[in-house]
Structure formats: structure tokens, C-alpha cells
Amino acid sequence: MQTIEEIQEEILEDFDMFEDWIQKYEYLIDLGKDLPAIDEKYKIEENLIKGCQSRVWLHAEENSGNIIFSADSDAIMTKGIVALLIRLLSGQSANDIAHADLDFINKIGLKEQLSATRANGLLSMIKQMKLYAIALDK
Amino acid sequence: MFEVDKIRERFPILKREVNGRDLVYFDNGASTQKLQSVIDTVSNYYKEENSNVHRGVHFLSGLATDKFEETREVIREFIGAEHTHEIIFTKGTTDSINLVASGFRSLLNKGDEIIISELEHHSNIVPWQMCCEYSGAVLKIIPLKDNGELEVNKFESLLSKKTKLVALSHISNSLGTINPIKEFIEKAHKIGARVLIDGAQAASHISLNMQELDVDMYCFSAHKMYGPTGVGVLYGKEDILNEIPPYQGGGEMIKDVSFKKTTYACLPHKFEAGTPNIAGVIAFKSAIEFISDLGFNTIAEHENYLLEYATQEILKIEGVKIYGTSEKKSGIISFNIEGIHPYDIGVLLDKMGVAIRTGHHCTQPIMERFNIPGTARISLAIYNTKEEIDVCIESIKKAKQMLS
Structure with missing residues (x-):
């Protein structure tokens, strides 16, 4: 299993290949489309993350010390970002997730995704993933 | 005679670029831009x-x-x-x-x-x-x-x-x-x-x-x-x-x-x-x-023209639904495109220099009434132009193509 840092490096390399924002956003859209569907039973009010303009459902479960995330969003761009976060964090140990330094968003030139209103959503997502990790850590 | 170019000169911010494109500001319902005199x-x-x-x-x-x-x-x-x-x-x-x-x-x-x-x-x-x-x-x-x-x-x-x-x-x-x-x-x-x-x-x-x-x-x-x-x-x-x-x-x-x-x-x-x-x-x-x-006759004439033109052009895009089709209407077009979340439209339009608003616009009961998560909203002002509407429509088409 790759570490979170290694996966971050990989994502940075992926995004380095793109020449313009269109390619970058198309890639995000594709990631969103390819994200495995969340089990419908988890698309409930309790799993909604607050602070997003679009709705994001996040579910987490523990599997022999590792945290498995699944998620969905009704907006495809948001889903693309969620897919990146899942690629990074799903399957990692609770401890690693809780202490992960996720600076890749800035580096891949999606800074505007971090600006004010949208940032709330993204930061809420990361915070919620870390909280799940801490809560499920046994 | 009303000359929109002369009006635009009085709003310094309209000269700026956003994301490498000339700014098209269609979020006037949230806040309008400011006059040089102000x-x-x-x-x-x-x-x-x-x-x-x-x-x-x-x-x-x-x-x-x-x-x-x-x-x-x-x-x-x-x-x-x-x-x-x-x-x-x-x-x-x-x-x-x-x-x-x-x-x-x-x-x-x-x-x-x-x-x-x-x-x-x-x-x-x-x-x-x-x-x-x-x-x-x-x-x-x-x-x-x-x-x-x-x-x-x-x-x-x-x-x-x-x-x-x-x-x-x-x-x-x-x-x-x-x-x-x-x-x-x-x-x-x-x-x-x-x-x-x-x-x-x-x-x-x-x-x-x-x-x-x-x-x-x-x-x-x-x-x-x-x-x-x-x-x-x-x-x-x-x-x-x-x-x-x-x-x-x-x-x-x-x-x-x-x-x-x-x-x-x-x-x-x-x-x-x-x-x-x-x-x-x-x-x-x-x-x-x-x-x-300017006078409200001039204002109404220009803004109604923009509203009619924008409505007509946006309806040519397949899958577009406009919310709010009252007989007497101000320069606001709330819309969705079938199968696409308004947030995605807003993010992509922003990358193309077009500022619109997306979401529930602080009117959640309306969204509930129409059973939608939100809309993309174009809101017009006196300094907007037909050309800006054309840029916006092209940008919506491009966004739609990327998202479909």
C-alpha cells in the first residue's frame, strides 16, 4: 500500500501533464464520473457534509485498522475532488489519515476550489474524513 | 441616445480581466459594480x-x-x-x-x-x-x-x-x-x-x-x-x-x-x-x-432588451429550463440544464471569466417548491451588453459540453 505522501506525489505528477485549465477540469470531471457509487443506504441526512454548495455524502467504515471511505455528490466537480480525497485517504490507517498534511490542492492549481465559499466545502470534507478516522480508530 | 460603452467607462472594474478573459459580470442581483463617481x-x-x-x-x-x-x-x-x-x-x-x-x-x-x-x-x-x-x-x-x-x-x-x-x-x-x-x-x-x-x-x-x-x-x-x-x-x-x-x-x-x-x-x-x-x-x-x-425609461428599455435576448438565446440550448416566467419580469434568469448541477456550471463559467451566481440564492423555500437543489442565475444591470450575453451563452455551451 502506498503512503499518503506517495499518492500525493502521484496526483501532482498527473496534474503536471495538463497544459491548461480545461484539461485539468475535464480530468476532474472524469474522476467524478468514475468514482464508484456509494451504497444508496448511506445517502442519508446524517452523512451529508455541511458547508458545501453541492451536496456531499460521506460514509466511512473500519476494516482491520484501515478506514474505507465511500462518497457521492450531486455536482460532478465536487465529486471529482471527493474522488481525489478518496484515492488519497481510503484504505489508510486511522492514524495516518488524522495526521495527513493535504497540501496537494494548492499545488495542483485548484486554488480557486479553496476560495471562500467553496473552501468551506472542501475543508469540511477533509475535516470530516479526519474525524471519521479518529472516531473509528480502535 | 443611450450608449452602453459610455456607461461602461464609468465603472472602472468592468475593464479588468478574470482568469485571463474580459470580465462578464452577471451577478448584479447579489451586488452591482461601483461607479467611478461613487x-x-x-x-x-x-x-x-x-x-x-x-x-x-x-x-x-x-x-x-x-x-x-x-x-x-x-x-x-x-x-x-x-x-x-x-x-x-x-x-x-x-x-x-x-x-x-x-x-x-x-x-x-x-x-x-x-x-x-x-x-x-x-x-x-x-x-x-x-x-x-x-x-x-x-x-x-x-x-x-x-x-x-x-x-x-x-x-x-x-x-x-x-x-x-x-x-x-x-x-x-x-x-x-x-x-x-x-x-x-x-x-x-x-x-x-x-x-x-x-x-x-x-x-x-x-x-x-x-x-x-x-x-x-x-x-x-x-x-x-x-x-x-x-x-x-x-x-x-x-x-x-x-x-x-x-x-x-x-x-x-x-x-x-x-x-x-x-x-x-x-x-x-x-x-x-x-x-x-x-x-x-x-x-x-x-x-x-x-x-x-439616465432615467427609468432608458434603464427599462436596455435591461428589457437584454433580458429578452438572453432568454431567447439561452432557450436555444438543449435541456435548459428557466425558473420564473412571469409576465412582468426583471432582468433575472434562473436556469438549470438537465442532468447538470448548477454549481458545476458556475465553476466552469467562472474559469471563462463569466460571473454568475449558483445555489439557492437565499430562497430555499423556492427551491423546495420546484424540487431543485438550486439554479444558475444571470442577473443583469444597465452596463451589461448583448456581446456579453453572447460570451455567456458560448461559455454555457462549452461548460455543457465538458459536463455531458
Whole structure:
């Protein structure tokens, strides 16, 4: 299993290949489309993350010390970002997730995704993933 | 003759680029851009005139006070109010509504009723919910038709002796509906209810005359009228403003203060506690003059042309649905594209230099009514152009192609 840092490096390399924002956003859209569907039973009010303009459902479960995330969003761009976060964090140990330094968003030139209103959503997502990790850590 | 290029020159921000493209600013319903004359007036105030109003005996205080009061008179004329002291300066429309809602609590009894509508902005819903919570009054809602118009018949059936206040928006910020407020006001007055109109979306687009409308209270914001942020107006008929108790206590709003009994100042000062946004109020005059000089006929002609053109072009895009198709409509187009979330449209348009708003626009009941998470919203202003609409339409097509 790759570490979170290694996966971050990989994502940075992926995004380095793109020449313009269109390619970058198309890639995000594709990631969103390819994200495995969340089990419908988890698309409930309790799993909604607050602070997003679009709705994001996040579910987490523990599997022999590792945290498995699944998620969905009704907006495809948001889903693309969620897919990146899942690629990074799903399957990692609770401890690693809780202490992960996720600076890749800035580096891949999606800074505007971090600006004010949208940032709330993204930061809420990361915070919620870390909280799940801490809560499920046994 | 109206030349939009000449108008655009007066708004410095319109020259800037966003994400490497010429800015197309279609989020005027949220806030309009600022006139050079407004910016200059603010700047000049701090450079040449700054002092507190209504207090000092010295030269600068007198100057600031005179300019501040000049705006009040200009607004009185602009909205056709009878008296200058019926113009109260606030922070904005939300503040104006809260001022009234907060004071109205003490005028209501348990079981009294306040009527609002399904298309209100949250700022014309929540203050009344709070007012009802404190007073025991009951909130009644005028329902919305599919085209975004209010059900006038239902309004009539809601009116009764218990109705003490009707609070409605003049123009819906989400749907663009222009409500027939004169009709609503007449009907409400017949049973003795007071009427407050939220005019935030109207004041820079349609001509207002308080005396003709016979409205009891009317609110609007400077920042949606090419003026500064943090300045708003509450117009109120003298008698109702005298009836409503003060909103905030402090300096300026008192007649005499003692620990036994404090008496309040007369209108308008009774509602203007503390140091106001002096620079903003003075600069607001420049914005009003800009609108008055253009005239509402010219404004309506240009904005209606843009609205019709944009509506016609956007409907050519497959899968587009427009929310709000009332007969009388302001320059607001709320839309969705089948299978696409409005947020995605907004993010991609932004990358192409086009600023629109996405989401529920602080009108969640409307979104619930249409069973949608939100809409993408184009809202127009006097400086927008046909070419900008073309850029926006091309950008929507491009976004749609990327997202499909």
C-alpha cells in the first residue's frame, strides 16, 4: 500500500501533464464520473457534509485498522475532488489519515476550489474524513 | 441616445480581466459594480471632509452633516416620499427589515398574523419568524404558481382582521418576478393591515413613488444600485415610524438621557443610533444621481432588451429550463440544464471569466417548491451588453459540453 505522501506525489505528477485549465477540469470531471457509487443506504441526512454548495455524502467504515471511505455528490466537480480525497485517504490507517498534511490542492492549481465559499466545502470534507478516522480508530 | 460603452467607462472594474478573459459580470442581483463617481466621493470624503455627523460645532462636522443630509433629501425625491424624516439610513435591506421586525414585536398580540410569500429572500422570512416567536403572532404564506407569480386569490383568502402586516418583495431575487405590489397594498389596507415591501431588487430597475404606492414601509440597499456597501434605506410613513419603538439604543437617537427616564429623539434620528456609514451615505447620492440622470425609461428599455435576448438565446440550448416566467419580469434568469448541477456550471463559467451566481440564492423555500437543489442565475444591470450575453451563452455551451 502506498503512503499518503506517495499518492500525493502521484496526483501532482498527473496534474503536471495538463497544459491548461480545461484539461485539468475535464480530468476532474472524469474522476467524478468514475468514482464508484456509494451504497444508496448511506445517502442519508446524517452523512451529508455541511458547508458545501453541492451536496456531499460521506460514509466511512473500519476494516482491520484501515478506514474505507465511500462518497457521492450531486455536482460532478465536487465529486471529482471527493474522488481525489478518496484515492488519497481510503484504505489508510486511522492514524495516518488524522495526521495527513493535504497540501496537494494548492499545488495542483485548484486554488480557486479553496476560495471562500467553496473552501468551506472542501475543508469540511477533509475535516470530516479526519474525524471519521479518529472516531473509528480502535 | 443611450450608449452602453459610455456607461461602461464609468465603472472602472468592468475593464479588468478574470482568469485571463474580459470580465462578464452577471451577478448584479447579489451586488452591482461601483461607479467611478461613487468611489471618488468616498475617497474625497476621507481626504477632505471626514468628521462625525450631527455632533460637532466645528467646520468639518457641519460639512459632513450637510452632505449626509443632502443624500436623505435626494432619496426622498428619488422615491417620492412626502417627508425627508421618513428616510432612515440603515446598513442595508436586511437591516431595514430587522429594524421593523424587531420593533413590531411589541405592537403584536398573540394570534395576530403576518403574511409573507413563498418567494421571499431569507431576509424577509427569518426576521418575521423571529418576530412571531417573540410575540406569539402567526406567519402565513402566499403560495407561488409554477410561473413564479404569486397566487393573488390565495392572498385574499389569507387576509383577515388578524392580519397586522404584509411583508413582500417587489421583485424576486431568484425568479425575477415583478409582484403587483400596488394591488397587494390596496387589498391589505382594506382590512387595515400595514405593508412592508422589500425593494432590494427593484430600486435600481423600476421607478418608485412611495406616495402613489401608498406603501407603509419600503426597504432597499445602496450596493445593488451602483452605490457603496453597508448603506441601506428604510422608508416608512411618519405615523408608523413613530409607532415602532427604537431598534438600537445609543448616541444620536436620544432626546434626553437620565437614569430615571430616557426620551428618544424624533425621526429620523430615533432609528439611527451610533455613527453611521457617513462616507457611504454621502457617496450613495452619486449613485442615485447616475440612475436619475439616465432615467427609468432608458434603464427599462436596455435591461428589457437584454433580458429578452438572453432568454431567447439561452432557450436555444438543449435541456435548459428557466425558473420564473412571469409576465412582468426583471432582468433575472434562473436556469438549470438537465442532468447538470448548477454549481458545476458556475465553476466552469467562472474559469471563462463569466460571473454568475449558483445555489439557492437565499430562497430555499423556492427551491423546495420546484424540487431543485438550486439554479444558475444571470442577473443583469444597465452596463451589461448583448456581446456579453453572447460570451455567456458560448461559455454555457462549452461548460455543457465538458459536463455531458
